Amino acid sequence: MIEAGKPIFVQIAEQIENDIIDGVIEEETPVPSTNEFAVFHRINPATAGKGVNRLVEDGILYKRRGIGMFVATGARQRLLGARTEKFRGNFVGPLLNEAAKLGITPEQVAKMIGESERRSSTS
Amino acid sequence: MTDLLTGTAASVHPRSAPARIWNVLRLHLVDRRTYIGIPWLIVGIAFVITVFIAQIIGFTAGGLGTPDAIEGQRYSWAVLSPQWYLIVVGVQAISFGFPLALGFGVTRRDFYLGTALLFVLISAANALAFAVLTQLEQVTEGWFIDTYMFNALWLGIDGFWVDLFSFFVMQLLVFFIGASIATIYMRWRMPGMLVFWSSLALAIVGTVTIITFTSSWPPVAVWFGAQGIAGIFAWLLVPAALAGFGGFLALRRATPKN
């Protein structure tokens, strides 16, 4: 669940983000406490807290005094937007770079994507 | 800022020195068999054997209860039978107790004082018990079967108080000899043992040689005779105190073995 070589707090933040995007945790509902995250993932509570705090800083989670952390309204939409940007940078960019190296034009790439989409949906 | 530090750490658990020392004593006594159960079991077994032997002697020598038979039983060491075990207990009080106590966050000082207090209390209790048993044995004329175990060696000669005092000193000496040997080992390991045993052997051989070569055995015997039982045991307080204080100084700089 927790992989080596990547800061754990980043992984915790990403997992919460994924749960929000997938709708596992809905907006305006509470997320588990830092200690619950720590015990569940078998990680140091301070590390789990760092992951949660990162989402608080990003405005994805907010604190209700005395109750705990809640998912902010509009969090899912904002996460989807951010992830789309990341997707562009992490996947589309390198994809086009590699394509250029092989002499494949962006139009051909788009065509290839269309074909594989069709193939995977028919199979 | 220092105040804050002291405040938080002290609030952790402020235990007074007497309470800490008492806890060390409890640490030793948590397993009652070591200091109470097994020694008295040994006394009990020794008594049974003594009764057995007394009956055999009585059968062959034509009757117990004669002055000769009572005098003969004086040479039995049965009354001291738990002492060999208790020397080992003294050794183990240090060799096992010290590393355990330090692991429990006890200071060397508190550990030694608690252990010494334990020795004093157990010695007092044993002395009282043996002195009373010696008296009982006299009153019941050898437990009604002319069998004398406690009125042996020097016990039962000069009365209750001398028995009490002498047994106390003997018991204390036994504990502290065991403890100080273990302490020397704890502090200086094998080299310490070598130095200790060789200097002890040298001291004994040297003393015997000097007395022999100066033909001083008769005056030495006279001197011992003049001391009386109480006097000799009063002198034995000196090595007991030496072992006790020496052990304290040695243990203050000792480190538990890994």
Place this chain on the structure above:
Amino acid sequence: MTDTAVRVTGLTKKFGAFTAIDDVSFTVERNKIYGLLGRNGAGKTTLMQLLTGQQFATSGTLEVFGASPVENARVLQSLCFIKESQKYPDSFRPEHVFANAPWFFAHWDAAFAARLVDDFRLPLNRPIKKLSRGQLSAVGVIIGLASRAPLTFFDEPYLGLDAVARQIFYDRLLEDYAEHPRTIILSTHLIDEVSNLLEHVLVIDEGRILMDQDAEQLRGTASTVVGKKTDVDAFVAGRDIISRDGIGGLASVTVAGLGETERTAARAAGLELSPVSLQQLIVQRTTSTTSESMTTTDAWSARS
């Protein structure tokens, strides 16, 4: 200042000609879990014995909760030191050890201890002498956890514990620490197993502190960069190189402190990045410099 549990300055411990701890300085903050990591014989146990007043320092200063721990009842009352080789009186059974504990640990939780006894399936009335190595370790682990001492030391506490029992130890440690924060110093060479539990890492090697870093900073920031030797060399020039390896025209270099932008730059330069676990990182740091120069020469000879 009040956040400091331990402050060590220029600490040295010599055993005759052998220097076990060599001019070490560091601090331990309160209520964090520290990993004291290093190879066998690196000085972990000696350091813990110094911190708990069981050994006497040759030179340097050492403060635990603001004062020297040596013969200091106030300080020592707040400590619990569980070591692999803890001795118990011959006649003792586990029940005796646990009966003792509340007299020495103010925060002792008997109910928690009882639960741990169940977890580890420890026979309470079997003589300590007859316990298996793992059961003996369980006695120590239970004392260390249930004592809830403000500063708890675990020195390789798992000897003989099987994987299941070790996982129980880590889980209970984490659960209880979350409920009752305290300072814990865990010495181990099973780094992979505990690395996620740690908040801070102290790596000791040949008596010196080699790393003193936040665990999260260590994790993730170190990466192995693999690629054409010329490209790799150009990229890692001027960086903190942890280890270097190579075959033919390929180089594989582990560097510390790569940020997100630098990673992107590396990928853009056609280099491959692979993660380095805490254990790999420490292994690379603590293998002596001779082996590092050896791998460099290997790389050289491979190239020529």
